[in-house]
Amino acid sequence: SRESRCCFGMRLLFFLNTSELNATGIWNSKTVLVLGTVQVFANLVSLLFNSAAIITIMYKRQYHRPIFILFCSLGFSDLLTTFSSFYVTLLFMAKPDSTVYGTEELLKVYSAFSVAVLSALYNLMSIGIERCLSVAACLRARHTVSEWQSLAAVSVNWGLAMLLGCLPVAGWNCLHTGETSNLYSPLCMDYLIFVTIPNCLVTFTILFGTYVTIIVKLRKHKTAVAAFGASVVNTYRQAEARVTRTSVFIWFLAMASYLPFFAGVLWDASKPLCPQQLTTGIFVFRNMTSIMFAVNSIGNPLLYTLKFKSVGKTLNALKCPTRQK
Numbered sequence: 001s002r003e004s005r006c007c008f009g010m011r012l013l014f015f016l017n018t019s020e021l022n023a024t025g026i027w028n029s030k031t032v033l034v035l036g037t038v039q040v041f042a043n044l045v046s047l048l049f050n051s052a053a054i055i056t057i058m059y060k061r062q063y064h065r066p067i068f069i070l071f072c073s074l075g076f077s078d079l080l081t082t083f084s085s086f087y088v089t090l091l092f093m094a095k096p097d098s099t100v101y102g103t104e105e106l107l108k109v110y111s112a113f114s115v116a117v118l119s120a121l122y123n124l125m126s127i128g129i130e131r132c133l134s135v136a137a138c139l140r141a142r143h144t145v146s147e148w149q150s151l152a153a154v155s156v157n158w159g160l161a162m163l164l165g166c167l168p169v170a171g172w173n174c175l176h177t178g179e180t181s182n183l184y185s186p187l188c189m190d191y192l193i194f195v196t197i198p199n200c201l202v203t204f205t206i207l208f209g210t211y212v213t214i215i216v217k218l219r220k221h222k223t224a225v226a227a228f229g230a231s232v233v234n235t236y237r238q239a240e241a242r243v244t245r246t247s248v249f250i251w252f253l254a255m256a257s258y259l260p261f262f263a264g265v266l267w268d269a270s271k272p273l274c275p276q277q278l279t280t281g282i283f284v285f286r287n288m289t290s291i292m293f294a295v296n297s298i299g300n301p302l303l304y305t306l307k308f309k310s311v312g313k314t315l316n317a318l319k320c321p322t323r324q325k
Contacts, residue, residue: 115164
């Protein structure tokens with residue numbers, strides 16, 4: 001196994017010299033300072049934006065609306081991502097080698113981080129599905145998603161995220177033995193593959209499918225209501241343009257945020273190396289994936305609390321023409 005091929009002397013040296021900044025030679029103080037500063041700044045901005053989004057929803061009493069229930073849930077997911085990422089950053093800046101070989105404290109933080117990221121993924125999928133159903137309801141006079149259905153979706157999202165995210169602290173970890181990940185030790189490589197690949201593929205597929213479906217529905221209905229006049233067609237054209245623009249932003253934000261981590265896990269699984277055989281650049285890439293999670297947490301409140309408000313107002317205007325006939 002990978003663990004049996006590694007040099008245990010270097011790992012033992014780290015645990016005997018936990019007060020040292022650089023026990024393995026992988027890190028230098030300048031690199032640690034630069035990466036840590038960027039991560040702290042990104043996390044603070046994420047904290048500010050998501051707190052503002054949640055407070056805005058609560059202040060305007062929009063939390064009873066199904067879509068804003070999902071927005072709040074996504075905001076709390078991003079806040080948990082921010083706090084756990086911030087804690088990992090502090091551990092990295094204090095003892096950078098602890099993020100190379102892994103500690104029990106890091107294992108607990110990684111579990112919280114896993115819960116946060118998974119719940120964010122599930123909330124993103126739920127928002128996409130809700131928007132698709134709402135557009136269908138708007139165009140065909142069907143019942144839209146109810147408040148209780150949104151609450152049920154949020155409960156399932158967090159329940160599943162906690163179930164999968166807490167598996168490492170429940171025993172599925174490689175803190176002492178096993179095929180540990182080089183980039184995310186002490187998480188097991190098989191756990192990362194089990195959690196990362198299915199969830200990323202399902203999330204990207206559903207996000208792409210739901211927003212493409214919305215655009216297709218708007219385009220078809222625009223043709224169907226052409227007899228109502230140019231003003232109605234222009235309203236549909238504006239709605240289609242706004243939804244398309246927002247969908248592209250959502251898709252690329254998700255891809256840019258999660259694909260680096262996805263690629264890192266695949267690379268880690270294909271390279272049976274020891275941590276001390278890896279270059280500093282590999283671990284810098286690992287830290288950059290954490291920064292991209294923070295970027296995603298910054299982008300989510302901007303996209304979902306601002307963009308969808310204008311799109312929602314436009315979609316509401318589409319109810320009138322076909323129902324007044």
